[in-house]
Amino acid sequence: MNDAVVSPPPPGTEGGPRVLLEVFGCQMNKLDGELVAGALRKGGYDFTDADEQADVVLMVTCSIRDQAEHRVHSHLGELAKLKASRPDMVLGVLGCMASREGGDLLKRWPALDFVAGTRDFPSVSRLVDEVRADRTRIVAVDGDPRVSETRDLAVRPHKARAFITVARGCDKPCTYCVVPRTRGEEVSRSKRDILEEARALVDDGVREITLLGQTVNAWGRHEGSSLGELLYALQDLSGLDRVRFTTSHPEEMDEPLIDAMADCPKAGMFLHLPPQSGSSRMLRRMARGYTAERYREIVQQLRARIPGVELAGDIIVGFPGETDEDFELTAQLMRDVRFSQAFLFRYSPRPGTPAWGRLEDDVPDALKRERLATLMALQSSIQEARHTAMHGTRHQVLVEGRSRRDERRLFGRNLASDRIVFEGDPSLVDELVELEIVDSTPLTLVGRQLAAAASGSASRAASATSTSSAD
Ligand code: SF4
Missing domain, CATH: 3.80.30.20 (tm_1862 like domain)
Structure with a gap:
């Protein structure tokens, strides 16, 4: 379970009301965050990654563990204080917490304007419009189970x-x-x-x-x-x-x-x-x-x-x-x-x-x-034993980005979903590269780049570990 902020999606409608969209929880929530961002963009909204610039703050939430809900409540406490000085700001809770708690969330947080459940994402832009126009408070938790997946x-x-x-x-x-x-x-x-x-x-x-x-x-x-x-x-x-x-x-x-x-x-x-x-x-x-x-x-x-x-x-x-x-x-x-x-x-x-x-x-x-x-x-x-046994093996990875711990390093995953870090040029992000494992800890595999791999070459042979040495 990661927390993430869709921070921010590409510009929406220039001059439109600015939305800060925060996503808590699983991969499905992240994708739901993308669907919400697409709907808002279509509805004429723009995006920001700063509370103080936001006209609207929306949280896509997770209910799976107590801790995940605590985090949202404590964030709502901070936002309620911000809203006290900016009463026009719109606050909305979306997703699992909204589905589970519904109107109780509005009772608990007077600063909250609306809740929208996991099947109500397509209506989010309209709900924000309504709140902004009428300063009404809304509970929307009965959406169609066949949520439209139309994405932007x-x-x-x-x-x-x-x-x-x-x-x-x-x-x-x-x-x-x-x-x-x-x-x-x-x-x-x-x-x-x-x-x-x-x-x-x-x-x-x-x-x-x-x-x-x-x-x-x-x-x-x-x-x-x-x-x-x-x-x-x-x-x-x-x-x-x-x-x-x-x-x-x-x-x-x-x-x-x-x-x-x-x-x-x-x-x-x-x-x-x-x-x-x-x-x-x-x-x-x-x-x-x-x-x-x-x-x-x-x-x-x-x-x-x-x-x-x-x-x-x-x-x-x-x-x-x-x-x-x-x-x-x-x-x-x-x-x-x-x-x-x-x-x-x-x-x-x-x-x-x-x-x-x-x-x-x-x-x-x-x-x-x-x-x-x-x-x-x-x-x-x-993991330590497994990683040590992988030293000297070769893996094709799809490069995902820079390592958070060490900016000089990139990281990617092989077909078996092992995360491997290596030193490489940032232009390799989104490319397939071939690595040899040269070091490891129980949590991390460290690779050395061999050569750029060809596109479309996903095969077990390319991904499988082998003991053949590098170039
Ligand atoms: S009830 Fe929960 S844990 Fe069980 S299969 Fe469904 S989502 Fe998974």
């Missing part, structure tokens, strides 16, 4: 990379999760819409597309389709080098999808497949719909069909009722699967989830912290 190509933040939402909402009953409440039922977009959007993006310079959905691998299941179909279609899209998709649900992994991953080198080297726990007892309490044994079976199938495929996993520690034995099963799963990346969380009860009020939060916080620290140390040792 000019507000894309990256030239060579783009997200496409392929499905919204979620029908799963996971007891710890608020998403089905904030984003509603699962709705897939049509294959035709998605491919048209992908074609337009590639024609506009995009080389890597990430397909987004809460359970992305459930795409099309109500219509008798499978995500594999999309992977095959995108594999054939000329000009496109890479396809990512996230986040997958173990219950939705099936042979056709694994076949498609095996057959589509643009797409198949990385899978974000959260197990959440290594204990089948805990998975039952979480209502995940699979057992730890089934999870292990999927991993085996993937690794047998796709040599070198890397897996990322999310894990929750301290879920209600988690014993030492359950926890040890999770640690063992991590030792066995050896995730290339792991996102580790302490359980915290969230209002609006099925577990709220039903499952007692009975693992003491100190024990949750201890378990989390144990898994973090374990993952760090797994």
